[in-house]
Each structure stands twice: as C-alpha cells, then as structure tokens.
Amino acid sequence: xxxKQTRKMMITIERFSQLxxxxxxxxxxxxxxxxxxxxxxxEVSSEAHHLQQSALTLDNLLNRIPISSPTTAxxxxxxxKIQKSTKPTKDAWQWLVEWLLGTTTLEHVLRPAFALALPLxxxxxxxxxxxxxxxxxxxxxxxxxxxxxxxxxxxx
Amino acid sequence: MPRKTVNTSDDALxxxxxxxxxxxxxxxxxxxxxxxxxxxxxxxGNSADADDIVQETFLRVWHKASQWQPKQAKFSTWLHSITxxxxxxxxxxxxxxxxxxxxxELISPHQPTDSRQQEDVAVxxxxxxxxxxESQRSAIILCHYQYMSNREAAETLGIxxxxxxxLMARGRRKLKKxxxxxxxxxxxxx
Numbered sequence: 001x002x003x004k005q006t007r008k009m010m011i012t013i014e015r016f017s018q019l020x021x022x023x024x025x026x027x028x029x030x031x032x033x034x035x036x037x038x039x040x041x042x043e044v045s046s047e048a049h050h051l052q053q054s055a056l057t058l059d060n061l062l063n064r065i066p067i068s069s070p071t072t073a074x075x076x077x078x079x080x081k082i083q084k085s086t087k088p089t090k091d092a093w094q095w096l097v098e099w100l101l102g103t104t105t106l107e108h109v110l111r112p113a114f115a116l117a118l119p120l121x122x123x124x125x126x127x128x129x130x131x132x133x134x135x136x137x138x139x140x141x142x143x144x145x146x147x148x149x150x151x152x153x154x155x156x
Numbered sequence: 157m158p159r160k161t162v163n164t165s166d167d168a169l170x171x172x173x174x175x176x177x178x179x180x181x182x183x184x185x186x187x188x189x190x191x192x193x194x195x196x197x198x199x200x201g202n203s204a205d206a207d208d209i210v211q212e213t214f215l216r217v218w219h220k221a222s223q224w225q226p227k228q229a230k231f232s233t234w235l236h237s238i239t240x241x242x243x244x245x246x247x248x249x250x251x252x253x254x255x256x257x258x259x260x261e262l263i264s265p266h267q268p269t270d271s272r273q274q275e276d277v278a279v280x281x282x283x284x285x286x287x288x289x290e291s292q293r294s295a296i297i298l299c300h301y302q303y304m305s306n307r308e309a310a311e312t313l314g315i316x317x318x319x320x321x322x323l324m325a326r327g328r329r330k331l332k333k334x335x336x337x338x339x340x341x342x343x344x345x346x
Contacts, residue, residue, distance in 0.1 A: 021325040023306075029299055031306050031317075058332060062300055064278045065285065068203045070193040070210065078189075078214045079182050 011037035016048050024062075025055030166231035173221045185214055188232065191302060192239055198297045199243045201286045209246060213239045229311055236302065236312045240294055247290060284334040292327030295320055 011019075016038055023029045030038055041048045102111040164172075164183070172180035192213060196206035216238055217224075224234065285293060291313070298309035299320075310320040 018321070018325070021328060022321040023299060023324065024328070029303070058328060058335075059300070061277065061281045061335065062285075062296075062331075064274070065198070065282045066278055067194050067197055070189050070207070074193075074207050074211065075185060075189055078185055078211050079178075081211070081215060082181055082218050083178060 011041050013041070013045065013047060016041055016045075017051055020051050020055040024059045025052045025057075026059055167226045170221060170224050170226070170231065173218065174224075181214075181218060184217070188235055189214075191232075192235060195236060195297060195302055196239050196243060198285070198301055199240070199290070199294060200246065201282065205246065205250075209239060209242045212242055230308060233304075233308045233311050236298065236304075237314070240312060243294075244290065280335065280338050281331075284331050284338070287334055288327050288330055292323050292330065295323040296327045296331075299324060 011034060015034070019030055019034060019038055023031070027035060027039060038048075042052060100111060100115055101108055164180070166184065166187070169180045169184045173184065189210065193203075193206050193210050196209040196213075197203050200206055200209065213235065217235065224231070228234075229237075285296070288296070294313060295309060298304045298312055299306065302309075304312065306317050306320055310317045313320065313323075315323075
C-alpha cells in the first residue's frame, strides 16, 4: 500500500466523532468511502470505542419504535384503483419525444437514425423520379403552343 | 404465457408500466410497499395517514410513469422523494396535530410490568422523534430506518451530503436532549 492510499485510509478522531453524531454507532450506516478507515480507528482507539458505544445507545432506542406492516387490503386497494384506470397519462411533448427517441436503448439509436434518414430517402426518390420523366419532343411543344394561342383568342 | 417480471429490475418494470402493464405495477407495489409504508409511518407518526400517503404515492407512480428518468436517480430514491413531498404537504394541511409526550398514556394497568416498560420506552422515543423538525426527522429516518446511503438520502431530500450530515447530527443531539429530560435512565451516561 502506498503513502497516498494509507492517507486515504486514515480518519481523525474529530471526523470519527462527526460520523457518529450524524450516522450513529452502526458501521453499516457509515459512508462507504470512510467506513474502512473508521473501523481501523476503532481497533486502536479506546476513545473511538467509547464514542461508538454512546452512539449505539441512541441507535438501540430508535430501534425500539414498533412499526405496523401495511395490510393486504391496502395493497389490493392500490392495485384495484389502477385496474380501473387506463394507460398512464402522457402530455403531448412526452409523447413526441418518446415517439422520436423510443423507450429502449436500441430504439434510442435506431429511431433518430430512421427519422434523419427518412427525408433523405424521400428526396432521393423524388429526385430520381423527376429525372426519369419521359422527354417531350419538339413537335409536341409547337403543337401545344398553338393550342394555347388559340385559347387566348384573336388579338385586337 | 407467464410474464417476465419475476426478477425484473425497477427500471424495467417502469418501462412496462409506461405501456400500461398492470402486472408490472403490482410487482412494483409488492416490492416497495413495506419500506415505503414504514417511511411514511415514521414521518407522520401513525399508520392510517401512512396508508393514504402510500396509496397516493403509487397512484402518482402510475400516472407519472413517463416522467421517470432512470439515468437521473435510483427508482427507490425517486419513490421516497414522492412520499416525502406528500408527507410535507400533509403536515402543512394538518399542522398542529403533534404528539405531546405528556398527553400519552404511558402505562396500561392490565399489562405485565416488563412489557409495559418496553412499551413506555417505545412511546417516549416515538414521541421524541415526532418532536424533531420535519427535515431532521426525515434525514434520520432515511439513513437509520430505510438504510439509505448518504448520497441517496441527500438526493431524496434534495440537499447536499454535508447538509444531510448536519441535519442528522442536530436531530440526534435534540433526540438525546429530549429523552434525557424525559428519563435519565433511558440513555445512561451519554
């Protein structure tokens, strides 16, 4: 273990006391990142041990408060309320975002890609169709011009 | 065909709930009802109000399922924060209904002495907990009873970890003070 790691594993008695003040005497409730250092201090410091015992007294008292479990009737009532309800409600924005981005990781990738590719494909298809229009010969143009001029009537 | 919700994570269940899956919702209720009911009961100090709060919490989960963002927080943290907010609203509506330890009938004459003493202590501690400011009580309940990590508890309350530690330390100090004033025997040499 290098010096940096050793320093990381150390905790002062002041910080240990703060931990007990906040989280109590049970090591399971101490912050994970400081737990190992705090337990190490407990092994060597009688003061730390005394502080922990004092904190455990309050913990034990807190543990004495009884708690009643929820009834099966409550559980069934909650489920029954939902059975009557339809699908969870969504606003228009959420609906649009979900439609565009999907709900799964795969959909998060595929749907936007598809949404971007769709106008591109549409443009290519229209472009190809325009270039593929049958060419009109010159004779037909002249004939159409004459028809148009007749439709306008004689000029005064 | 059996549904694949046996060992499904909370996040996966929420995805199914978003699509209106009642079975996934029932599974989620079964998984979290006990813990959530205990949390509400300890904040409010009674089981009947906790029933209402928990019911409302799960209804919100159903209706607001599309607002759940799995990457932002753990599901249980989100669930606890909904319950916590509902409890705060409940307290605001129901202000003044606090438990006063002097009003509590501590000893029932028909119970054996040991059992009565145990109950006395529990009632005193419960009443002391209810005397704490709501924020201190919630912080202690989340870390002590719900076994939340400091990060999760801080997220639930929408505060920093140092603020959470400060709330818990002040709360525990106040608890000791209240209990010592009630009965010196209770805490021994603090």
